[in-house]
Amino acid sequence: MESRHIFILIILLIVLDALALNSSFGLIYASGILDDHYSRGEITLFLIFLNLTWLISSLINRTYNEANVQSIKALFKKMSITFLIQVLLLMVGLSFIKHIQFFNAHTFYILLAQIIGTSTVRLVIYYSERLYPKLNLYKKKIVIIGNHDLASLLERYFLKNKLSFNLAGSFTDFNTEVVDERNSKKINKLKDTVKFAIENNLDEVYTTQFPEQCQDLQGVLNLAEKNCVRVKYVTSFIRYKREEEAFANSSYIFNNFYDGIPILVNRREPLSFIGNRIAKRLFDIVFSLFVIVFLLSWFLPLMALLIKLESKGDALFLQLRSGKKNKPFYCYKFRSMNMNKDSNNLQASRNDPRITKIGAFMRKTSIDELPQFFNVLFGNMSVVGPRPHMLKHTEEYSKLIDQYMVRHFLKPGITGWAQINGFRGETKHHEQMLGRVKHDIWYMENWSLFLDIKIIYKTVVNAIKGEENAF
Template sequence: MKSRHVFILITLLVILDAFAINCSFAIVYFSGFFEVNHLSQPARFLITLNISYMIAALICRIYMFANVQNTELLYKKVMLTFVVQFFIFVLIAKQVLSGLSITLPLFYIFTSELLFFITIRLMIYISEKYYLKMDFFKKNIAIIGDHELGRRLEKFFLKNKLTVNFAGSFSDLNEVVMVDEKPVDNLRSSIKYAIENDLDEVYTTVFPKQSPALDQVLALAEQHCVRIRFVTSFIHYQRDQEAFSRANYRLSNYYDGIPILVNRKEPLTKLRNRIVKRCFDIVFSLAVILFVLSWLFPIIMILILIESRGNPIFSQLRSGRDNEPFYCFKFRSMRINADSNTQQATRNDPRVTKIGSFIRKSSIDELPQFFNVLFGQMSVVGPRPHMLKHTEEYRQIVDQYMVRQFLKPGITGQAQVNGFRGETKVPGQMEGRVKHDISYMENWNLLLDVKIIYKTITNALGGEDNAF
């Protein structure tokens, strides 16, 4: 199980360990323990030291995700890597460091290196004890179903404390309870528990054919931004792989050898894809801020202030990823009014100023959202964020509306470049927007983002009927 926080921890460990190795060499070298005739000799020593550690780290798999989330493993792996590095260094040194007296400097370097390694791991341990309390950085998950697979999965999650906050397991799914004189599947009650306790993911050993209410439960979960993951055995998956495919279940991952299936493809659940998209967002937003907003920002602000009083930057609470609200920035295109947080802009809207009309039609009003992108609240491409009021309204009447909230909102999106931009007068328009947003979520790749950005720019230059 991978998360960006563990990825950051691994990256930090790699950097600190590299610093420890080279700093140990520098301390010993400048302390005068080397007897050298030529500068190439200590250079060869340093290169050998680094290469031997890299080989040892690969052999011992010290930076694997599973090995950095457990304190005991953290120390065991570094000690094993240290020993392996020593023997590899000695083997290489016989070939490339002949004629150089290395016994004394080698002792001091490896002693210093070991002290550095232990200190770094101790710092990680202290940080981890604090980090484990920071539940808002981790996914809240639970398991539904009394099954051996569920118990195996529970052990796996308990080993990944830096990645997840395990809320517990729920069983007795085959029982039926009575609520308001109607039979209700306990699974629905468990999802209700998940919603009330802000769970992000629920893993279940139950499939729709075993639970008639599961389709309704899936819809209920998605409406509240709770992801459902289906747990099966490796043998079962291999035997019924075609049946799972027909039923629209897709293999998402293996946790401790257990296949985890999902009911829709989401490329951005993979860590490497999230890193690629985030790096693209940072580079692109910085380019726009430095090369466009740096000179355009003051011009637009002055023009807005000349025409109407008030803050030239309009910030509004909108629905973000997992339905978390955030302040979305725009150039103010309307006169100050009491309906700005509840009423969408309409064609020939009297609230829109003259400069506001221009910047809305040209999409310049959206440019401050590149700061939202830089802050990590938005992406360059994604579902457009809606006002909180509209999110609550449409989640009740548009099927799968909240599925779009699984992604970070975007400045532009697949729906917007395909004609679903601006005011939504009827639910059918929002349904079309949602279909495009879900299609984008299921088929994301970096090239798709580039195509949408290109189409956004060409549409803005050519003018759009729905931009008002």
């Protein structure tokens, strides 16, 4: 399950179904008719059975599986089958309680109220999807490039899974002219339209062709990566099995099956799976809360006082940095320099005259980065990830270094794999930034919670020992 939108929808569906089931029982119970026939213990037992049989039925029927929540038809079909399995399980389970007669008009009313409640939940989801176009913002916006039969199969898959994907278009020949229907005139080449789509909030590009097969395609795919758009390659199962060994020895890696269609990517991304993203986010929340509560709660006001005593200005320094998908955010730091006009354009250098005395100590020990744990808690950053750069430097280096923007597929971090391997601080030379980018991409391809813990440990050790590039 890769889509956050679908994950949230499934959790919401589970919660609302549980609410509908228990509310329907509550309505019947509130009427008082059950009290005339059953004791409190018997009523409680029936409610437990009702919840337990729905849970077991939904697991058997995969009611909350990603593929089964994509359309209103699938939602109602799965709900109906789950309900029938539940009734069957109730009959079998309650048949062992011979001294209580549960199956009567009261049970019928409870089950009727339940089916009405769960049906209402699905209708609300369906009409919310149709009436609120803004929900499309939470789906993956994609395009397909290719004129192969596979492109048609893939298009059908995406249209069938509308709650996960927003299909922006399917493009075939790069040399085809696009016609403006309102003015009945040709406006541009199709490849220009693809470029326009990539530059306007696209998330993924799927192509049935590989760069080795189409010269025009390589430029489009390079543009995609510069705009933080993931590229995925579509192949047939027969071709995949035939060329599996060749793919194993190349840069292409198997990623997923979409209705039996193998999808390949050119790099591993453990954090593309939502389970890993949840684990990393939970770790970030717990770790940042620990630092904020037990350290920053008393250390922040102390440092603020020392900073303000030495120089004029705010104790905290807020600077726009490049975040995930190149979206800017305000990064928090303790102010380590005197107020100056070059703070958003010029990196700190060795013996920089702008740095204050307390600032020199903070930078040497990385104390100035501690307020970024608030960024982590708010979701702008992670504890570990590629360091966020100033907007100006992102713009400059994205033009000079291939794959520079790939590092923006992840949330930026307070520390990272590049930093503990010596690539921190000022980047005077092209090779220094190139090394940082290579380490950031390696981290993205090899992420694990253990690796994050290792990086945090190494960061603390380096801060205590002192680092040559920390100034």
